[in-house]
Amino acid sequence: MVQLRRQILTYGNFLNQFQLNIKRNSSSLQIKDKKVIQPERSFRYTDLSVRLAGPEQLQPKPDVSDLAFGKYFTDHILKIFYHETLGGWQRPEITPFENLVLHPASKVFHYAIELFEGLKAYRGVDGKIRIFRPELNMERMNSSAMRTGLPVFIGEELIKCLCRLISIDQEWVPHSTASSLYIRPTMIGIDPILGVTSSESALLYVILSPVGSYFKKTKKDIGISLLADPRYTRAWPGGCGNYKVGSNYGPTVYVQKEAIEKGLQQVLWLYGDDNELTEAGTMNVFIFILNDDGEKELITPPLTSGLILPGIIRNSILALSKKWNQFKVSERKICMDEVCQLLSENRLLEIFGSGTACIISPVSYIDFVGQLLYIPTMEHSNPIYKMLLKHLSDIQYGVIQDHPWAIPIE
Amino acid sequence: MVQLRRQILTYGNFLNQFQLNIKRNSSSLQIKDKKVIQPERSFRYTDLSVRLAGPEQLQPKPDVSDLAFGKYFTDHILKIFYHETLGGWQRPEITPFENLVLHPASKVFHYAIELFEGLKAYRGVDGKIRIFRPELNMERMNSSAMRTGLPVFIGEELIKCLCRLISIDQEWVPHSTASSLYIRPTMIGIDPILGVTSSESALLYVILSPVGSYFKKTKKDIGISLLADPRYTRAWPGGCGNYKVGSNYGPTVYVQKEAIEKGLQQVLWLYGDDNELTEAGTMNVFIFILNDDGEKELITPPLTSGLILPGIIRNSILALSKKWNQFKVSERKICMDEVCQLLSENRLLEIFGSGTACIISPVSYIDFVGQLLYIPTMEHSNPIYKMLLKHLSDIQYGVIQDHPWAIPIE
Numbered sequence: 001m002v003q004l005r006r007q008i009l010t011y012g013n014f015l016n017q018f019q020l021n022i023k024r025n026s027s028s029l030q031i032k033d034k035k036v037i038q039p040e041r042s043f044r045y046t047d048l049s050v051r052l053a054g055p056e057q058l059q060p061k062p063d064v065s066d067l068a069f070g071k072y073f074t075d076h077i078l079k080i081f082y083h084e085t086l087g088g089w090q091r092p093e094i095t096p097f098e099n100l101v102l103h104p105a106s107k108v109f110h111y112a113i114e115l116f117e118g119l120k121a122y123r124g125v126d127g128k129i130r131i132f133r134p135e136l137n138m139e140r141m142n143s144s145a146m147r148t149g150l151p152v153f154i155g156e157e158l159i160k161c162l163c164r165l166i167s168i169d170q171e172w173v174p175h176s177t178a179s180s181l182y183i184r185p186t187m188i189g190i191d192p193i194l195g196v197t198s199s200e201s202a203l204l205y206v207i208l209s210p211v212g213s214y215f216k217k218t219k220k221d222i223g224i225s226l227l228a229d230p231r232y233t234r235a236w237p238g239g240c241g242n243y244k245v246g247s248n249y250g251p252t253v254y255v256q257k258e259a260i261e262k263g264l265q266q267v268l269w270l271y272g273d274d275n276e277l278t279e280a281g282t283m284n285v286f287i288f289i290l291n292d293d294g295e296k297e298l299i300t301p302p303l304t305s306g307l308i309l310p311g312i313i314r315n316s317i318l319a320l321s322k323k324w325n326q327f328k329v330s331e332r333k334i335c336m337d338e339v340c341q342l343l344s345e346n347r348l349l350e351i352f353g354s355g356t357a358c359i360i361s362p363v364s365y366i367d368f369v370g371q372l373l374y375i376p377t378m379e380h381s382n383p384i385y386k387m388l389l390k391h392l393s394d395i396q397y398g399v400i401q402d403h404p405w406a407i408p409i410e
Numbered sequence: 411m412v413q414l415r416r417q418i419l420t421y422g423n424f425l426n427q428f429q430l431n432i433k434r435n436s437s438s439l440q441i442k443d444k445k446v447i448q449p450e451r452s453f454r455y456t457d458l459s460v461r462l463a464g465p466e467q468l469q470p471k472p473d474v475s476d477l478a479f480g481k482y483f484t485d486h487i488l489k490i491f492y493h494e495t496l497g498g499w500q501r502p503e504i505t506p507f508e509n510l511v512l513h514p515a516s517k518v519f520h521y522a523i524e525l526f527e528g529l530k531a532y533r534g535v536d537g538k539i540r541i542f543r544p545e546l547n548m549e550r551m552n553s554s555a556m557r558t559g560l561p562v563f564i565g566e567e568l569i570k571c572l573c574r575l576i577s578i579d580q581e582w583v584p585h586s587t588a589s590s591l592y593i594r595p596t597m598i599g600i601d602p603i604l605g606v607t608s609s610e611s612a613l614l615y616v617i618l619s620p621v622g623s624y625f626k627k628t629k630k631d632i633g634i635s636l637l638a639d640p641r642y643t644r645a646w647p648g649g650c651g652n653y654k655v656g657s658n659y660g661p662t663v664y665v666q667k668e669a670i671e672k673g674l675q676q677v678l679w680l681y682g683d684d685n686e687l688t689e690a691g692t693m694n695v696f697i698f699i700l701n702d703d704g705e706k707e708l709i710t711p712p713l714t715s716g717l718i719l720p721g722i723i724r725n726s727i728l729a730l731s732k733k734w735n736q737f738k739v740s741e742r743k744i745c746m747d748e749v750c751q752l753l754s755e756n757r758l759l760e761i762f763g764s765g766t767a768c769i770i771s772p773v774s775y776i777d778f779v780g781q782l783l784y785i786p787t788m789e790h791s792n793p794i795y796k797m798l799l800k801h802l803s804d805i806q807y808g809v810i811q812d813h814p815w816a817i818p819i820e
Contacts, residue, residue: 070515070604077514100519101509104487104617105480109510109598112522112656113663149663184604188519194480194594194619196659196692198667207514209604233648238641240661246522247657249606251650253523253559257608282606 037142042153043080043089045160052076052168053096064176067212069357073097074169074181074208078161082151084200089153092161094168100203103192111196113189114246115144118356119312120211121166121181121409123173124398129166130406131183132356132396134159136312141185144243149198150187158185162206163409170409174210177397182211182357211357223362223377224353226268226280227259228336230369234269234279235307241278242306249282256281264367266353271307275336278307283353283361284314287334288327288384290347296327298384299334313354316405317388327384336368343373350377352385360389447552452563453490453499455570462486462578463506474586477622479767483507484579484591484618488571492561494610499563502571504578510613513602521606523599524656525554528766529722530621531576531591531819533583534808539576540816541593542766542806544569546722551595554653559608560597568595572616573819580819584620587807592621592767621767633772633787634763636678636690637669638746640779644679644689645717651688652716659692666691674777676763681717685746688717693763693771694724697744698737698794700757706737708794709744723764726815727798737794746778753783760787762795770799 053075062072077097081090107113117137122130138155145152162183166173173181185206189199232255234248235241241248255267266281277285278301291297298321303310321329342348351363362377362385377383395403463485472482487507491500517523527547532540548565555562572593576583583591595616599609642665644658645651651658665677676691687695688711701707708731713720731739752758761773772787772795787793805813 073515073602097514099511100514101511104507104510104596104615105483105594105619108519109524109596110526110594110656110659111663112524112660114519114522114660116520147664148660149667182604184515184520186514186519194592196662196666198663205514209515231648233646236643236646236649238643239646245660246520247660249520250522250524250558250655250657252606253521253608254557256606257559 037152037154039154041088041151042157043092043161045092045157045164047091048094048161048164049091050094050164050168051096057096059097061172062210064174064179064210064212067174067179067210069211070182070184070209072210074172074210076165076168076208078165078206080161080204082202082204088151094161094165097207100205102190105192105194107189107191107193107199110194111189112246112250113148113150113199115141115148115150115187115244116246117141117183117185117244119183119185120356120396121173121183121208122177122396122398122406123175123180124396124406125177126398126401128398129170129173129181129409130396130398131159131163131166131409132407133312133316133405134162134407136315137185140244140310140312141187144245145187147240147243148187148189148245150189150202151199153204158204158206165206165208166409169208172208172210177393179210179212180396182209184209221378223364223375224266225264225365226266226363226367227255227262227264228268228270228275228366228368229255229258230270230275232267232269233271234267235271237306239306242303242309244309248309262367264365268366268368270336271305277301277334277336277339278305279309280353280361280363283355283358284308284311286314286317286350286352286354286385287339287348288350288352289342290349291328296349297330298327299330299332301334302331305333311355313356313359313392316392317354317360320388320391321384339366340368340373343375348375349380350383350385351375352377359392360385447562447564449564451498451561452567453502455502455567455574457501458504458571458574459501460504460574460578461506467506469507471582472620474584474589474620474622477584477589477620479621480592480594480619482620484582484620486575486578486618488575488616490563490571490614492612492614498561504571504575507617510615512600515602515604517599517601517603517609520604521599522656522660523558523560523609525551525558525560525597525654526656527551527593527595527654529593529595530766530806531583531593531618532587532806532808532816533585533590534806534816535587536808536811538808539580539583539819540806540808541569541573541576541819542817543722543726543815544572544817546725547595550654550720550722551597554655555597557650557653558597558599558655560599560612561609563614568614568616575616575618576819579618582618582620587803589620589622590806592619594619631788633774633785634676635674635775636676636773636777637665637672637674638678638680638685638776638778639665639668640680640685642677642679643681644677646681647716649716652713652719654719658719672777674775678776680746681715687711687744687746687749688715689719690763690771690773693765693768694718694721696724696727696760696762696764696795697749697758698760698762699752700759701738706759707740708737709740709742711744712741715743721765723766723769723802726802727764727770730798730801731794749776750778750783753785758785759790760793760795761785762787769802770795
């Protein structure tokens with residue numbers, strides 16, 4: 001069903017990227033060995049049951065031009081319950097898309113016992129449907145689960161289940177290389193008991209949404225604009241900024257609204273007294289410069305701080321850039337002072353964000369303590385953000401054939 | 411129905427306690443004026459509809475000795491929907507207790523768009539049921555709503571609705587001064603659209619749970635034990651540690667589990683390089699000492715940092731202590747170094763936590779970077795934690811009659 005043997009090649013690199021060690025004051029926290037995945041405790045694809053929607057339950061498919069992001073959902077849902085008292089994971093089931101019925105005391109409603117992932121299925125130029133590096137999402141999902149007191153599982157088994165779901169709803173994968181089918185695995189704590197403790201009951205579910213662009217279209221040649229306000233912090237050492245958990249998002253809504261009220265689109269998250277760049281909205285951030293040695297250099301903040309989500313597009317951009325070997329590639333701290341200095345010397349070439357939802361988004365403006373900085377990202381004739389975007393897109397949509405990152409669903 | 415005129419007396423003090431200003435680098439953020447409550451947009455008690463459970467729907471009431479915390483729920487639930495597209499708040503409704511039915515893309519499941527409150531109803535020695543300073547919960551709930559992009563409302567209207575709910579389920583208020591009925595107002599974002607934005611649809615609901623002690627009973631003369639590990643941080647400047655939102659709790663579960671695995675009960679949350687004490691588990695923290703001037707002094711960390719929840723028991727302890735005028739009362743920073751120093755000089759008399767769930771919990775042990783510190787909280791013949799606990803309890807259970815903090819439900 002899925003060509004899983006390929007993923008083994010990519011595991012090692014990504015594992016290095018994961019910050020299961022939270023570092024603060026040079027001491028480190030290791031996720032306990034005993035918490036690693038016990039194969040005999042995972043759910044299995046072979047136990048999957050499928051109940052298809054009747055013809056009267058099928059929803060009309062929206063027009064590709066009306067897609068936006070996460071507004072429409074397909075006809076089926078994958079659900080896997082976990083109950084400690086019933087031996088752990090239950091059998092996976094695909095059913096017609098339906099609402100969740102939950103006890104009002106469920107931990108997810110009160111204590112944000114929740115995590116999610118985001119990946120996409122692409123309909124390639126050859127008609128085949130592919131998913132992009134799903135094993136990395138599984139790795140990260142398990143890492144988030146450990147951090148949230150939720151149960152872990154074998155990633156391959158969930159990949160197989162969700163490929164089956166996509167296969168059932170394959171007509172929902174847009175026939176367009178500007179669109180895709182967004183896959184949202186989610187896990188929530190559902191114990192109906194108040195009190196802040198680990199979950200003994202959980203629900204892992206996957207829903208699918210045909211999507212267009214994450215950002216509303218603005219003028220064609222203008223990249224996104226960011227609010228960089230030192231009063232707000234997204235993540236902190238000893239917190240969970242490097243996990244994909246609900247808690248990292250709720251507190252950002254207010255700040256995001258502040259940005260929109262100022263006519264900006266997203267927030268550039270800074271950290272510390274030297275205004276270190278960490279993330280842009282829900283994206284990782286990259287900066288492309290002429291460095292002190294006159295070399296071109298692509299820089300992104302390092303994962304070692306524990307403040308940054310280990311993004312899969314981030315990882316892929318670093319891997320591609322290093323392979324191309326056309327410019328220097330660094331993971332290091334970047335501060336707003338350096339951004340301003342480079343701008344004043346015309347050495348800042350590009351800033352862009354990366355993420356599964358937006359892929360790569362060029363940045364044109366940063367509002368920083370009262371100044372509106374103009375970033376010339378879109379002025380170059382052959383910007384690297386475009387080269388990267390095209391290359392990733394060519395892999396995802398099968399223009400580059402048989403790439404090990406793009407796994408066909410059969 | 412509720413003696414609401416009294417609450418006006420207490421508002422002013424508590425407003426001072428709220429940190430609507432998030433401070434970092436001495437700049438400040440003001441929650442926008444336009445976001446304050448517009449009376450005409452709130453729901454109203456007079457619109458409340460009630461549908462009572464049939465006799466077959468009534469649950470058996472558990473034995474008082476089996477209560478624990480948040481395990482049983484009463485026969486009814488209060489729900490109030492908010493839909494921007496339908497003009498905002500809808501009519502409040504009390505129905506038989508039931509599960510919530512929600513779209514799997516609801517923001518609460520993915521981005522922790524959620525907040526809650528906790529207060530209690532007490533069956534007094536005179537048989538009357540009272541609630542304790544509910545107007546402060548409403549104030550804080552609205553403050554959390556503003557921070558989370560959720561809608562605000564008139565606190566008095568929700569107090570009236572929840573008193574009606576308690577009145578309907580009054581037989582669930584335990585006949586015991588060691589137990590109470592815990593009231594859990596919750597608000598969640600329910601828009602079925604992926605994408606991290608403010609909520610245009612929300613659900614405010616209230617459930618009731620008869621409760622005993624928050625902590626499992628240990629030996630009678632031993633207070634709780636805390637893990638103080640500098641690697642973990644609960645909240646940070648520019649975050650939302652001073653709001654009662656789900657995001658503050660999810661990331662603590664892992665650390666809480668770590669504490670339990672070490673044989674300890676809760677986490678003492680530290681902040682910064684000087685290991686400033688912030689909170690203990692889900693409680694505010696107090697320390698009672700002999701200060702450098704030989705005076706007795708009660709200290710709790712200040713709210714000004716934005717790291718600490720403005721607790722209602724915290725506020726009440728400060729108010730009572732100041733009124734008693736028997737010892738000095740301070741809101742100031744306390745660091746672990748000072749705790750160790752005071753201990754070594756036999757000047758640390760008591761440490762205790764405060765919160766609605768636990769009321770006041772004496773602390774006997776702190777595990778701090780490999781040392782197990784013994785705190786002599788329970789060794790004194792007339793400890794102040796006991797005096798405070800008794801006084802608060804006497805107010806809550808009507809032993810002290812007609813106290814303005816205890817509002818009878820008629």
